[in-house]
Amino acid sequence: MFESLSDRLESVFKRFKGQGRLTEENIQEGLREVRLALLEADVNFKVVKQFVDRVREKALGQDVQGSLTPGQQVVKVVHDELVELLGGKTSAFDVKGSKPLTVMMVGLQGSGKTTSAGKLALYLRREHKMKPFLVPADVYRPAAIDQLTKLGAQIDVPVYPSSTDMNPVDICRDALQVAKDKGYDLVLFDTAGRLHIDERLMEELANIKAAVSPREILFVADAMTGQDAVNVAQSFDAKLEISGVVLTKMDGDARGGAALSIKSVTGKSVKFVGMGEKLSEMEVFHPDRIASRILGMGDVLTLIEKAQGEFSEDEAQELGKKFQKASFDFEDFRTQMRRLKKLGSLEGLLKLIPGMGKLTKQLGEMSVHEKEMKRVEAIISSMTMEERRKPEVLNVSRRRRIAAGSGTSLEQVNQLVKNFDQMRKMMQQVMGGKAPKGGMPQMP
Ligand code: GDP
Numbered sequence: 001m002f003e004s005l006s007d008r009l010e011s012v013f014k015r016f017k018g019q020g021r022l023t024e025e026n027i028q029e030g031l032r033e034v035r036l037a038l039l040e041a042d043v044n045f046k047v048v049k050q051f052v053d054r055v056r057e058k059a060l061g062q063d064v065q066g067s068l069t070p071g072q073q074v075v076k077v078v079h080d081e082l083v084e085l086l087g088g089k090t091s092a093f094d095v096k097g098s099k100p101l102t103v104m105m106v107g108l109q110g111s112g113k114t115t116s117a118g119k120l121a122l123y124l125r126r127e128h129k130m131k132p133f134l135v136p137a138d139v140y141r142p143a144a145i146d147q148l149t150k151l152g153a154q155i156d157v158p159v160y161p162s163s164t165d166m167n168p169v170d171i172c173r174d175a176l177q178v179a180k181d182k183g184y185d186l187v188l189f190d191t192a193g194r195l196h197i198d199e200r201l202m203e204e205l206a207n208i209k210a211a212v213s214p215r216e217i218l219f220v221a222d223a224m225t226g227q228d229a230v231n232v233a234q235s236f237d238a239k240l241e242i243s244g245v246v247l248t249k250m251d252g253d254a255r256g257g258a259a260l261s262i263k264s265v266t267g268k269s270v271k272f273v274g275m276g277e278k279l280s281e282m283e284v285f286h287p288d289r290i291a292s293r294i295l296g297m298g299d300v301l302t303l304i305e306k307a308q309g310e311f312s313e314d315e316a317q318e319l320g321k322k323f324q325k326a327s328f329d330f331e332d333f334r335t336q337m338r339r340l341k342k343l344g345s346l347e348g349l350l351k352l353i354p355g356m357g358k359l360t361k362q363l364g365e366m367s368v369h370e371k372e373m374k375r376v377e378a379i380i381s382s383m384t385m386e387e388r389r390k391p392e393v394l395n396v397s398r399r400r401r402i403a404a405g406s407g408t409s410l411e412q413v414n415q416l417v418k419n420f421d422q423m424r425k426m427m428q429q430v431m432g433g434k435a436p437k438g439g440m441p442q443m444p
Pocket of ligand 1: 107108109110111112113114115116193248249250251252273274275276277
């Protein structure tokens with residue numbers, strides 16, 4: 001997320017770090033680069049100007065305080081202002097209000113409305129034990145009803161049986177009644193989109209709004225479209241008065257313009273971000289955490305939250321002990337690998353760890369690819385339990401058998417065993433507080 005912006009800002013701050021004292025001159029110079037970095041990230045120019053003015057004012061007006069060096073102080077000012085720019089407080093849903101909670105998804109075609117409706121259903125069911133009901137209200141593209149219906153089946157969420165000969169306003173009104181009758185406490189209306197703003201469609205959306213008075217109207221925007229997303233959000237807001245924004249495709253190489261401008265320009269907060277095509281890949285938008293990620297400080301909290309959904313406290317402790325004693329074996333490794341897959345991509349996870357943002361690029365070259373993960377899994381699965389638990393028994397004839405069984409080569413099996421051994425040693429050193437010599441060995 002926001003990689004080039006991150007890189008640019010990091011290099012600006014690196015220069016501040018070397019300086020014991022900040023002068024007006026070097027603040028000016030640093031801010032000039034911050035300004036360029038933001039403009040390059042496609043942030044609205046008025047927003048950039050205000051941002052830089054505020055940072056300058058605060059940075060200059062500050063007394064050198066506490067344990068922070070002047071450079072750190074500037075980073076802190078920029079961080080705090082970034083948080084403000086991103087919307088300040090976290091702004092999710094009030095799930096406690098009257099039931100059912102009604103949510104209308106609006107936005108251009110292809111922005112990710114349908115996917116986000118599914119993600120929200122899954123998220124709110126998991127986090128708040130809600131009983132969701134999905135309502136396809138796009139009758140213009142037959143595939144749209146089909147898409148949401150399939151998606152509902154995939155996550156076991158009921159879907160209103162819309163058909164293309166029905167009127168979208170009637171669909172929504174009737175679906176709401178069905179939800180009330182059947183006791184669903186979350187109704188998600190997936191409305192039609194167009195490639196561009198379209199007056200007739202806007203009229204229809206306004207009619208749906210009038211018919212079901214949704215508590216939330218979420219504008220779904222593709223983060224990759226930058227400033228365009230902000231302009232379209234303004235139009236939707238003018239007509240429908242949206243309650244918040246879902247920014248999708250933040251896993252791609254969106255430069256940050258949409259996320260950083262949308263609140264200042266529209267006054268509406270980003271509530272959720274889509275981080276991948278999988279239905280589990282959605283996160284609540286936390287401005288402070290995102291600001292930290294942009295400044296390369298990582299986002300450990302999000303990582304912990306993600307992992308908490310998958311690991312129990314006991315398991316995590318158990319795993320820690322195994323790392324320390326280097327008794328972590330192939331069986332444990334396969335279990336963790338399968339978990340990781342559930343959490344999303346390995347690369348996505350690594351980006352959340354401070355300092356790892358950079359490393360993922362190297363790792364990318366070091367080929368942590370899904371395909372390779374599959375191969376590794378195949379090799380481990382071809383081992384016997386004894387071999388997984390005690391990798392030291394893996395002699396050549398066993399390795400040959402494993403290669404044949406997993407459709408790989410002896411060389412690939414050798415490589416995996418070797419890398420695994422290195423990784424174990426590294427983990428033991430890291431967990432024991434010593435840094436590994438000679439940098440990170442290649443992960444299997
Ligand atoms: P709609 O036309 O607005 O309903 O958009 P869809 O939900 O059909 O999404 C359009 C495309 O974007 C699909 O291929 C989705 O898989 C993809 N998509 C949606 N959200 C995300 C996301 O957060 N990340 C990525 N990488 N793809 C997404």
